[in-house]
Amino acid sequence: MRTSRTSRTTSRTTSRTAGTSVSPLWRRVSAVCAGLAATAALLAAGTTAARAADTPLRDLAAAKSKVVGTAVTGSKLTGGYGDIAGREFSSLTPGNAMKWGSVEPTQGNFNWAEADQIVAFAQAHDQQVRGHTLVWHNQNPNWLTNGSWTPAQLGGLLQNHINTEVGRYQGKIAAWDVVNEPFNEDGTYRPTLWYNGLGADYIASALTWARAADPAAKLYINDYNVEGVNAKSTALYNLVKSLKERGVPIDGVGLQAHLILGQVPSTLQQNIQRFADLGVDVAITELDIRMALPADTAKLAQQRADYKAVTAACVAVARCVNLTVWGFTDSDSWVDSTFPGYGAATPYDANYAPKPAYYGIAEALGGGTTTPPPTGACTASYGVGSQWNTGFTGNVTISCSGASLSSWKVSWTYAPGQRITQAWNATCSQSGAAVTCSNTSYNGTVPSGGSVTFGFNASWSGSNPVPTVTLG
Numbered sequence: 001m002r003t004s005r006t007s008r009t010t011s012r013t014t015s016r017t018a019g020t021s022v023s024p025l026w027r028r029v030s031a032v033c034a035g036l037a038a039t040a041a042l043l044a045a046g047t048t049a050a051r052a053a054d055t056p057l058r059d060l061a062a063a064k065s066k067v068v069g070t071a072v073t074g075s076k077l078t079g080g081y082g083d084i085a086g087r088e089f090s091s092l093t094p095g096n097a098m099k100w101g102s103v104e105p106t107q108g109n110f111n112w113a114e115a116d117q118i119v120a121f122a123q124a125h126d127q128q129v130r131g132h133t134l135v136w137h138n139q140n141p142n143w144l145t146n147g148s149w150t151p152a153q154l155g156g157l158l159q160n161h162i163n164t165e166v167g168r169y170q171g172k173i174a175a176w177d178v179v180n181e182p183f184n185e186d187g188t189y190r191p192t193l194w195y196n197g198l199g200a201d202y203i204a205s206a207l208t209w210a211r212a213a214d215p216a217a218k219l220y221i222n223d224y225n226v227e228g229v230n231a232k233s234t235a236l237y238n239l240v241k242s243l244k245e246r247g248v249p250i251d252g253v254g255l256q257a258h259l260i261l262g263q264v265p266s267t268l269q270q271n272i273q274r275f276a277d278l279g280v281d282v283a284i285t286e287l288d289i290r291m292a293l294p295a296d297t298a299k300l301a302q303q304r305a306d307y308k309a310v311t312a313a314c315v316a317v318a319r320c321v322n323l324t325v326w327g328f329t330d331s332d333s334w335v336d337s338t339f340p341g342y343g344a345a346t347p348y349d350a351n352y353a354p355k356p357a358y359y360g361i362a363e364a365l366g367g368g369t370t371t372p373p374p375t376g377a378c379t380a381s382y383g384v385g386s387q388w389n390t391g392f393t394g395n396v397t398i399s400c401s402g403a404s405l406s407s408w409k410v411s412w413t414y415a416p417g418q419r420i421t422q423a424w425n426a427t428c429s430q431s432g433a434a435v436t437c438s439n440t441s442y443n444g445t446v447p448s449g450g451s452v453t454f455g456f457n458a459s460w461s462g463s464n465p466v467p468t469v470t471l472g
Contacts, residue, residue, distance in 0.1 A: 057358075058090035060365035061323070064315055067128060068365070069324035071095040071286065073332060074114035077121045080352045084328060086125040091174070093130040093285070093324055094118045101139040103165060112168065119172050128174035130285070130324065133222065134162050135206045136180040137192035145193060154197040159209050166213035175218035175322070177254055177285065178210045179203050183223055187235030203239070204248045211249040222254030222285055228265025229274075240278055252281035257310060258326065261291040261299060264306050269313040276319035283322035284314055288345035289357070290335045294449035295344040295401055304356035307347065311364035323361075331381060350381045350399075378403050378446060380410045380471040384464070391421075391459045396437065396469060399451035407444040408452075411436045412469045417461035426454035435467075 061068040069091030077085060085092065096102055097114035104110050122129045135158065144157065166176065182190055182203060189195050194202040207219050221240065226233035236253060243250045253275050265271070272282045289306045291299045314320035327333045331350035336343040347358040359367075378400040385393040398408050414433045428437040443452045 055362075055367055057088045057361060057365065057367075060362055060367045061090060064365055065318075066315065066320070066365070067091045067322040068361070069093055069128070069130060069322060070328045071132075071324065071326045072118060072121075073097075074117040074121075076332065077117065081329070081332075082121070084348065084352060086121070086127075088328070089127065091128040091130055091322060091324060092118055092122045093132050095132075095327070096139070098131055098165065099133060099136065099139040100144065100161060101141045104161070105141050107141075107143045110164070115169075119169065123172070129169075129172060130283075130322070131166070131169065131173040131176040131217070132285075133177040133180040134165065134210065135178060135194060135202070137190060137194070140193070149197060151197055154193070155202075155205065158194070158198075158202070158206065162206060162209040163213050166210050166217065170214040171216065173214065173217050175220055175252065175283070176210055176214075177222040178206050178219050179221045181223050182221065182239075183226075183232050183235050185225060185232055187231040204243060204246070207243070207249050218251040218281065219249055220252040220254045220281075220283065220285075221250065222256065224256040224258055224286070226253075227255045227257050227259070227268050227271065229267040229271050233271055237274060237278070240275065240280060244278060244280070250280060252283060252321070254283045254285035256286040256326075257284050257288075258286060259289045259306065259310070261289055261306065262302055264289075264309045268310065269316055272313060272317045272320050276317050280319070281322075282314075282317065282320045283324065284310060284320070285322070285324050286326040287323065288326045288333060288335060290339060290342040290345040292341060293343050294399075294451070296449055297402060299344075300356045303344075304360035306360070307357040308360035308364045311361050315364055331383075349379070351379045377401060378405050378408075378471060380408075380469045382412065382466060382469045384466070385455075387460075387464060390461070391457060392464060393455065393457055395453055395455045396426075397451050397453045398446055398471060400446045400448050402448055404448050404450075405444070405446040407439055408446065408471065409436065409438040410469055410471050412467040414467055415463060415465050418458060418464060418467075419460075420456050420458045423456040424454060425452070426456075428456060 057068045067090045070085060070089045071093040072085055073095055074097055076082070094115055097118060103112060103115065119129055149157065182195070184190050189200055198205070203221065210217070210219050221236065223232070223236055226236050240250055240253060255272070275282050287310060289303050291303060311323055314323045325347060327346055329348040329350060329352055330344055330346050333343065333345050335345040347355055347361060349355055378398060380396055380398050383395050383397070385395060396410055398405070398410065412435050414435060416433070420428050420430050420435060423437065425440060425443060426437040427440060428435065437454065439452070446452055
């Protein structure tokens with residue numbers, strides 16, 4: 001799930017490093033995250049930028065009766081990011097905007113701005129929206145988690161939250177991840193605010209309330225490390241079977257699929273099929289495949305094969321209806337900040353160029369065996385580390401893969417009111433809006449598979465947009 005799940009935590013780190021999945025993008029929850037996007041870069045001499053296939057993924061998926069989606073951040077749905085999100089995907093999942101802590105940070109005071117923005121974008125681009133998520137143990141507001149509630153009060157709060165949010169978007173959300181991550185790794189129920197306060201039937205209650213609030217929306221239970229057949233996925237299977245036998249509304253299961261390079265479960269398709277045989281739909285809801293950095297040609301080739309394998313497993317089962325990546329670009333991925341030393345987990349690089357993984361998805365969807373052009377390149381990405389009302393700290397990273405540099409210079413154009421005041425690990429100057437930074441004597445060399453980063457302090461007024469960075 002996540003776009004911001006830094007809070008999702010240590011308990012998952014063990015299971016995730018071990019191998020199958022983790023829980024989401026997420027997870028970069030801070031407000032400054034919106035500034036952390038990288039936009040453009042100049043490829044090293046003699047190389048060619050990869051471009052997406054002529055047929056967008058959403059059209060390839062539609063030909064297979066599938067939906068292909070991505071998690072998004074609402075504030076980024078402009079420029080190149082918005083163009084790709086609208087062109088390539090037929091479904092959007094709000095990474096954080098529909099979680100309880102985002103929509104009701106203080107009791108009775110609601111903030112729907114980003115969620116509304118994502119829904120409006122989806123409607124304008126003929127896309128579905130996957131609501132994420134109504135009942136979870138993380139990213140809840142402090143007033144809720146720190147309260148002393150009787151079971152009746154807690155149940156009332158949950159029912160009101162579901163009624164309010166699902167009701168607001170009635171008819172606009174194709175599917176809801178109603179309950180998120182209810183199980184421990186051994187298949188026992190996770191001890192949470194909801195389980196401890198309401199018992200295991202909080203799940204049935206939440207599904208029933210969601211159905212009443214929007215009878216047309218598909219209702220899912222979503223979890224991580226349930227991609228293959230194991231104790232946790234079997235617990236989910238038994239829960240779904242029991243809910244159906246009891247007449248509780250349940251339409252599907254979400255397999256998050258936060259995977260590690262080379263570790264796609266061999267029982268993935270078998271697991272998808274057994275849920276489908278229960279009479280429910282299956283969705284791959286938060287797919288990313290992380291690798292130990294730096295990326296290289298062999299790792300990117302393995303990642304392509306892994307993305308193809310996951311997509312093919314979904315294509316092979318009629319009731320696997322949706323495959324969603326947890327952010328489509330490496331500049332918007334939660335992985336790097338959550339798993340130090342790992343990254344490059346998505347189908348697009350930080351400069352919005354499709355990676356081999358993109359073509360793996362396309363091929364599994366029937367798009368042929370297109371091979372991307374050579375990927376040897378050096379790129380520059382711009383990020384905002386922290387921001388306050390008059391200033392911010394930023395950084396630029398120059399990375400090379402299949403190419404190298406002996407010196408470097410980057411440039412960008414600031415908006416009115418943005419100005420560098422101090423820089424380190426680079427020599428920077430600003431003339432009007434134009435900024436130029438070049439290497440120092442000790443960090444001009446960037447080998448293939450390596451990177452260098454420099455930082456700076458800057459002031460701003462009016463607005464603080466992320467500029468387009470040019471390397472060269």
